[in-house]
Amino acid sequence: MSSKSEGSASMRMFGAVARGLRENAGVTTDALAEHVGYSKSLLIKVERGERMPPPMFVEKATELYDCGELLARAAAHLERRSDFPEWFEPYADLERTAISLYTYSTLVFHGLLQTEGYAQAVLGARCPLLEADEVERRVEARLARRALFSRTPAPQLAFVIEESVLRRPIGGVEVLRMQLRRTLDIAEMRGATVQILPTSFETHAGYDGPMTLIENPRREQYAYLEAQEHSFLVDDRDEVSELHQRYAMIRSQALSVRESAKVIEQIAGEL
Known part of the structure; x- marks a missing residue:
């Protein structure tokens, strides 16, 4: 049985891309958290593929990394799931x-x-x-x-x-x-x-x-x-x-x- 914190394959793929782009841009997770307005712990879990990216994450991270459409293209393959009761x-x-x-x-x-x-x-x-x-x-x-x-x-x-x-x-x-x-x-x-x-x-x-x-x-x-x-x-x-x-x-x-x-x-x- 899967753990509740285990994400889907598409989430793990997106997280790996997001982390790679961040590291390539020389941006720390602290700087990312400040720029996008979400907690550092949440963003780390996004990069691990354990959480879906929050609203505006792709847009703001793209702006910070100057990575064109790469992050948006990765996000397009995410398999959305509900975290609501x-x-x-x-x-x-x-x-x-x-x-x-x-x-x-x-x-x-x-x-x-x-x-x-x-x-x-x-x-x-x-x-x-x-x-x-x-x-x-x-x-x-x-x-x-x-x-x-x-x-x-x-x-x-x-x-x-x-x-x-x-x-x-x-x-x-x-x-x-x-x-x-x-x-x-x-x-x-x-x-x-x-x-x-x-x-x-x-x-x-x-x-x-x-x-x-x-x-x-x-x-x-x-x-x-x-x-x-x-x-x-x-x-x-x-x-x-x-x-x-x-x-x-x-x-x-x-x-x-x-x-x-x-x-x-x-x-x-x-x-």
């Missing part, structure tokens, strides 16, 4: 091509917003515990979803977050501080909004819990609900319409984008 796959497929995505988060930051450290802390706290290798695999898959932010054409994104999420130090103070800064960076992106729902508000429309509303290129609308590793992808028009109404009310009750940014900055400054 089976119950999450239907939603993940929708998210990849979404033209609009609206989320309401009540316990943790939405997966699209999470930094590597925050995602590791969230997945590492799961009960029953996941094997360390499985945590790493899921973290990498979660980070790969961030390709949505750099996609063309850009989707319309909205994130409403309960203030309590901003204050829970998941992973420790430094991890939370970086997570808050990451959230501020997303809030400044074109086509993305971040709003905070203050804990001090006596009432609001979000008591039924978190949700994600998503629209695909065919203008079909869905709602995604998740609880205790069970997911529900809702496509009934009446149900989706009701959730859109609820979400619209939640957004109207949350702080404005500018006020929300001030709250995030304030909390980050207090850490």
Whole structure:
């Protein structure tokens, strides 16, 4: 039986090419990690053929190595495989091509917003515990979803977050501080909004819990609900319409984008 960390033959081939090009260019793994924006440990595993290359890796590494189309041609032969839990796959497929995505988060930051450290802390706290290798695999898959932010054409994104999420130090103070800064960076992106729902508000429309509303290129609308590793992808028009109404009310009750940014900055400054 194969180990979970063992990659496919195409992954090992790609890794060997990637390492050869890096060494030929005289680039260290530390320099590569800084340039592409991913951890050194992840990039080493890509070169070993144990992990798929993360989003934008080929483009940024090609830029650093000045190797023309060599890395892209090697990547074209990769046999893609999913590192998501089976119950999450239907939603993940929708998210990849979404033209609009609206989320309401009540316990943790939405997966699209999470930094590597925050995602590791969230997945590492799961009960029953996941094997360390499985945590790493899921973290990498979660980070790969961030390709949505750099996609063309850009989707319309909205994130409403309960203030309590901003204050829970998941992973420790430094991890939370970086997570808050990451959230501020997303809030400044074109086509993305971040709003905070203050804990001090006596009432609001979000008591039924978190949700994600998503629209695909065919203008079909869905709602995604998740609880205790069970997911529900809702496509009934009446149900989706009701959730859109609820979400619209939640957004109207949350702080404005500018006020929300001030709250995030304030909390980050207090850490």
